[in-house]
Amino acid sequence: MTLKISQGGLAVKFPGRGKSLWVYENNKKRIEIPAPVFEIDGRRKALSVDSFREISKREALPGVVEHVLEGQVASDARLTLQLVIRIPKKNPFVRFHYVLRGDAKLTRSTGHDSITYLSLDMKAAREVREVRLSDFDELIHSYVPAEDAIPLQNFKDKVSLMGPLLCGSDLKKSWLCAYEHGSQPPFRFLEFALRPDKKADLNAMRGNYWNGFDLRNGYQTIWFDIGIVEGGFDELSREWREFVLRWMSPNSASRTPYIFYNTWNFQERHQAWDKGKYLDFMNETRMLEEIEVAHKMGIDVFVLDTGWYQKTGDWEVNMRTFPHGLDLIREKLSKYNMKLGLWYSPTHAAATSRLTKKHGDCLMSWNGKKSSAHPVWETEESFSYCLCSNYWESFADELIRCVKELGVTYFKWDAIGQFGCDDPGHSHGNAANSPEERADCYAFEQVRYMSKIIDRICAACPEAIVDFDITEAHRSVGLAFLASGKYFLINNGPYYRSFDDPQYAPGGGMGSNVFVFPGPARPRLCRQPLAYDRWIPSVLFLTHFLPDDPESSQTINIASMILGQNGIWGDLPKISAGGVELYGKLLGYYKQVRDEVTSAFPVCSGFVGCNPEIHEKIGKKGKGVVCIFTDNKGTYRYVTANRVNPKLKSSDDSVKIKILKDKRAEIIFNFEKGGAKIAFFGVE
Numbered sequence: 078m079t080l081k082i083s084q085g086g087l088a089v090k091f092p093g094r095g096k097s098l099w100v101y102e103n104n105k106k107r108i109e110i111p112a113p114v115f116e117i118d119g120r121r122k123a124l125s126v127d128s129f130r131e132i133s134k135r136e137a138l139p140g141v142v143e144h145v146l147e148g149q150v151a152s153d154a155r156l157t158l159q160l161v162i163r164i165p166k167k168n169p170f171v172r173f174h175y176v177l178r179g180d181a182k183l184t185r186s187t188g189h190d191s192i193t194y195l196s197l198d199m200k201a202a203r204e205v206r207e208v209r210l211s212d213f214d215e216l217i218h219s220y221v222p223a224e225d226a227i228p229l230q231n232f233k234d235k236v237s238l239m240g241p242l243l244c245g246s247d248l249k250k251s252w253l254c255a256y257e258h259g260s261q262p263p264f265r266f267l268e269f270a271l272r273p274d275k276k277a278d279l280n281a282m283r284g285n286y287w288n289g290f291d292l293r294n295g296y297q298t299i300w301f302d303i304g305i306v307e308g309g310f311d312e313l314s315r316e317w318r319e320f321v322l323r324w325m326s327p328n329s330a331s332r333t334p335y336i337f338y339n340t341w342n343f344q345e346r347h348q349a350w351d352k353g354k355y356l357d358f359m360n361e362t363r364m365l366e367e368i369e370v371a372h373k374m375g376i377d378v379f380v381l382d383t384g385w386y387q388k389t390g391d392w393e394v395n396m397r398t399f400p401h402g403l404d405l406i407r408e409k410l411s412k413y414n415m416k417l418g419l420w421y422s423p424t425h426a427a428a429t430s431r432l433t434k435k436h437g438d439c440l441m442s443w444n445g446k447k448s449s450a451h452p453v454w455e456t457e458e459s460f461s462y463c464l465c466s467n468y469w470e471s472f473a474d475e476l477i478r479c480v481k482e483l484g485v486t487y488f489k490w491d492a493i494g495q496f497g498c499d500d501p502g503h504s505h506g507n508a509a510n511s512p513e514e515r516a517d518c519y520a521f522e523q524v525r526y527m528s529k530i531i532d533r534i535c536a537a538c539p540e541a542i543v544d545f546d547i548t549e550a551h552r553s554v555g556l557a558f559l560a561s562g563k564y565f566l567i568n569n570g571p572y573y574r575s576f577d578d579p580q581y582a583p584g585g586g587m588g589s590n591v592f593v594f595p596g597p598a599r600p601r602l603c604r605q606p607l608a609y610d611r612w613i614p615s616v617l618f619l620t621h622f623l624p625d626d627p628e629s630s631q632t633i634n635i636a637s638m639i640l641g642q643n644g645i646w647g648d649l650p651k652i653s654a655g656g657v658e659l660y661g662k663l664l665g666y667y668k669q670v671r672d673e674v675t676s677a678f679p680v681c682s683g684f685v686g687c688n689p690e691i692h693e694k695i696g697k698k699g700k701g702v703v704c705i706f707t708d709n710k711g712t713y714r715y716v717t718a719n720r721v722n723p724k725l726k727s728s729d730d731s732v733k734i735k736i737l738k739d740k741r742a743e744i745i746f747n748f749e750k751g752g753a754k755i756a757f758f759g760v761e
C-alpha cells in the first residue's frame with residue numbers, strides 16, 4: 078500500500094514511480110512530482126524507488142512537520158534516495174529536497190550540469206506567470222521584483238525561464254513551483270525549460286555539482302517549494318507570501334518587525350561632508366549619545382556598522398575607542414530594552430588574526446593566485462577567505478563567541494560578492510575539475526554555506542538575525558538566503574554613474590551618491606521595492622530612511638519605513654527635540670499594530686511617485702495603517718479595502734476618518750502642500 082501523510086488540508090502520497098515519485102494533494106487538487114533525473118556514471122537515470130519508508134519525523138519549526146522518507150533506487154541498487162519534506166499545518170505550500178547517496182559518481186559527460194529536478198505539468202494552465210526576484214534596476218540601484226505574463230506559445234517555442242517562481246492558473250485554481258537559490262539574470266544556476274507538450278522541466282544549468290562528485294558523501298539538492306490554492310494569482314501570491322513569512326524559515330526572529338538603526342550613514346556623512354574619516358566617531362562616547370536619542374525615537378535594534386572591531390577575523394572590540402569594551406553600551410541598551418547589532422565582513426580576516434593563522438589553506442584563489450591583503454575600512458589589511466571551505470565553521474564560531482561575550486543578536490553581513498574562488502583545495506571541486514567548473518560551484522555553493530553558518534548561530538542563539546547586504550549588484554539574491562535571514566536592500570540608491578555610461582560622467586564631480594538628502598525624493602526611491610510585498614514580505618528588505626528635520630520630511634520617511642523596511646540612519650543627536658518626539662509618538666502608534674502590518678497583504682492605489690500614492694496594510698482584527706503620499710496640495714478621499722478596527726489615530730489632525738456601515742473606513746486626507754499622512758487603526 079502506498080504511504081500517505083496527511084496534515085491540515087494537505088495529503089502527500091509516495092508511489093515511488095518514475096512518472097509519479099510522490100503526489101501533492103490539496104482539497105482534491107493534485108500535483109504529481111516525477112522522479113528527479115541525474116547523470117550517474119555517464120548515464121542519465123530517473124530515480125524512481127522500490128518503495129518509500131518514513132525514517133524520521135520531527136517538528137522543524139512550530140506548525141511545520143518534517144518527514145524524511147527513504148527508498149532504494151529501482152534502476153540502481155547501489156543508490157538510496159531520500160526525500161525530506163516539510164508540511165505546514167496552516168498553509169498549502171510544502172518545502173522539500175532530495176539526498177542521493179551510494180557508491181557511484183555524478184558526472185557531466187556533456188560538459189554541462191545534467192540534472193532535471195522535476196517536471197511540472199502545465200497542461201491545465203490557461204495563464205502562466207514567471208516571478209523573478211533578482212533583476213537589478215540601475216535607475217534605483219536596487220533589486221526589484223518582476224511578474225511577467227508568459228504567452229502559452231512559449232511552450233511551443235521552448236523558451237526557458239529563470240524564475241525562481243513559475244506559476245500556472247486554470248482560473249479556478251492556481252499553483253506554483255519555486256526553487257530556493259539566488260543569482261542575478263542572466264547568470265542562472267537553474268531554469269524552467271518549457272516544452273511543446275506543456276511541461277516545464279526544472280533543470281540544473283551550472284555549478285550544481287562538479288564532475289565526479291562522489292555520492293558516498295551524499296548529494297543534497299537545494300530546497301524546492303510547491304503548492305496549489307483555490308482562485309487566481311492574487312490568492313496564490315497571498316498564500317505564498319504567508320508561507321515565506323511564517324512557514325518557510327525556522328529563524329522566525331528574521332521576520333520580526335523591529336525598528337533598526339545603523340551608524341553607517343553618519344560615518345559616511347562625516348567622511349564626505351566634514352572631510353573626516355569613517356571611523357572618527359565610532360567610539361563609546363558617540364555611541365552612548367546616539368543610543369539615548371535612538372531610545373526616545375522608538376528604535377529597537379542599534380547596529381554598530383564597520384569600525385567597532387580591532388581587526389577582521391578576530392572580531393574583538395577595539396579597546397582604544399571603546400575603553401570598556403561594549404559593556405557600557407550593552408548596559409544602556411539593556412536598560413532601554415534594545416538589542417545590539419554589529420557589522421561583519423564574513424569573507425575577511427586580517428593578516429595577524431586568529432582565523433588567518435588557522436586557515437591559510439582557505440584563502441580565496443583565482444587562476445592559482447591567492448588573495449592578497451587589502452585594507453578594510455581603515456583597519457588592518459585583510460585577506461579574502463572562501464566560505465565553501467573549513468573556514469566557515471570557524472567564522473560561525475567567532476559569531477557565537479560574540480553572542481556570548483558581547484551580547485550581539487543582530488549580524489550585518491557585508492561585502493559578499495557571489496564570485497571569486499576557483500581553488501581546487503576547497504569544498505567546491507577538485508584538481509580533476511576545470512577552473513571554470515570550480516568557480517561555478519563556488520558561486521552556487523556560497524549561499525548554502527551562508528545558510529549553514531546562520532543555522533549554526535541560530536542553534537546557539539535562537540533570537541539571532543542575520544542580514545545580508547545586497548546594496549550592490551552580483552550578489553546571491555533569491556529564496557535561498559531568505560529561508561535563513563533577511564536582506565539589507567538599499568544604501569542610497571543610484572550613484573551618478575548609475576544613470577548612464579560612466580564615460581559621460583567623468584570623475585563623478587558632484588560626489589557619487591545621489592539620494593542622500595531629506596525630502597520626498599529619497600523615500601520615494603526607497604519605496605520602489607515595496608512591490609516585493611505582494612510575493613515576499615517587505616519586512617525582509619531592510620532599508621534605512623533619513624530622520625533629519627524638517628517635520629515634513631520626517632513624516633514622509635516615517636510613513637514610508639513603517640510599510641515594512643523599518644530602518645533609520647542619520648545624525649541622531651542633531652535631530653530637533655520636536656523631531657525626536659514625532660518619531661516617538663508615531664512609532665509608538667506603529668508598534669501597537671506592527672505585527673498586523675507585517676502580516677497584511679498589501680493593497681495599493683497608484684504607483685510609487687504618483688499623486689496620490691496610497692498603501693493600505695490592514696491585517697487581523699482590522700489593525701494596521703494607511704499611508705498616503707502626494708506632491709500636490711488638495712483633498713483626497715480613500716475607502717479602505719479591509720474592515721478596520723475603530724480605535725483611530727493619525728499623523729495629524731487634518732486626517733478625517735469615518736467608519737462605514739460595513740466597518741470599512743472612509744478617509745479624507747487634506748493636504749495644504751505635498752507630503753505624507755498616516756491613518757492608524759486599532760491604536761490607543
Ligand SMILES: [Zn+2]
Nearest residue numbers: 463498500503
Ligand atoms: Zn574556494
